[in-house]
Amino acid sequence: MPDARPDDTDLPVQRQLTLDLGTPPPATFDNFFAAGNHEVIARLRELEGALAAGPVADRTFYVWGEPGSGRSHLLQALTHEANGHARYLSPQSALNAFGFDPRVTLYAIDDCDRLSPAQQIALFNLFNEVRAHPTSALVATGNDAPLALTVREDLRTRLGWGLVFHLQPLSDDAKASVLKHAARERGIVLAEDVPGYLLTHFRRDMPSLMALLDELDRFSLEQKRAVTRPLLRAMLQQTGRAAPLASIATDDPPAQTPAADSACAAPDNAPTRFK
Structure with a gap:
């Protein structure tokens, strides 16, 4: 007789609460970065x-x-x-x-x-x-x-x-500001160098950046750690995406590769408010 697979009720209560806390805030006019719009x-x-x-x-x-x-x-x-x-x-x-x-x-x-x-x-x-x-x-x-x-x-x-x-596109500085604001909304302790690093090493469109931030939010809550570059590396290793981004542990900005680009991209048909 095969072993019974545990359902969601078998998850530790603390983990369930942690996952619930990772829900992004709703889209409002107040949390839209206006730029030139x-x-x-x-x-x-x-x-x-x-x-x-x-x-x-x-x-x-x-x-x-x-x-x-x-x-x-x-x-x-x-x-x-x-x-x-x-x-x-x-x-x-x-x-x-x-x-x-x-x-x-x-x-x-x-x-x-x-x-x-x-x-x-x-x-x-x-x-x-x-x-x-x-x-x-x-x-x-x-x-x-x-x-x-x-x-x-x-x-x-x-x-x-x-x-x-x-709608006027956002500059890199504006995108970094959006990431910082979104982190504050979620109660994320975001290291100062993380937004710039994400813009340098990952896809630069806002849907992909926000999808990665949401993933970091959930992972940091589970790990009870601030969002830093080492935490990002740990998350990528756990999800099996560390190989294309192995140089993340260094301070030398590597050239973006197609593998890294696709690893952290939001699916084209994924529902997102950042289109």
Whole structure:
């Protein structure tokens, strides 16, 4: 008779609590690093209140930027702070979720460029419904400006009708600041040299950097140690990723290799608020 495999109830209580503590904080406007994007943040932050106060001239928005620019973060912040009157939609959403509901004030549609043909038709219809109802608004995001989007022509035209904002990419200094701020939110004791080291030796896009920080957060809680370069090395060894990054123990910055690049990358289809 084979040995019974222990289920989650057999894990030590302390370990379960430690894993629970590693949950990243929700996306908000306060924890979005504005950089050069103050106008779009102000517009989105005030949108729900403006709708409640009366007629709003600009009720459709399209926000675009490169991967890691924070498009998903802004949409999730919008829905998080909308008091239950917003609906977040993405390529993973069911087709019927794109239907208009008069009880929904804000529609937030992520990754328009990845919507299926049927979802694109549904979004086109939703866009028209929102335009016909002055108490609702729609905010969509994509990876390129409206004219360059690989979507239906009629949907591309609709997305360009309203206000269009291009999210400015973060500099390396800004990315380091984001990592430090995210660490403080999680209560992580982060060594001063860790953000710069991550930017030098790993993938530099924010989804990958934040995925690595979240992994370090969980590992540091389990180990009850501050996040330092030795802790990073220990985590990589435990997860079987130490070989491509063996030089991490030295102070000489090695050239980034494809193996190191892929080892710490966030999967392209992984849900993240840092797109």
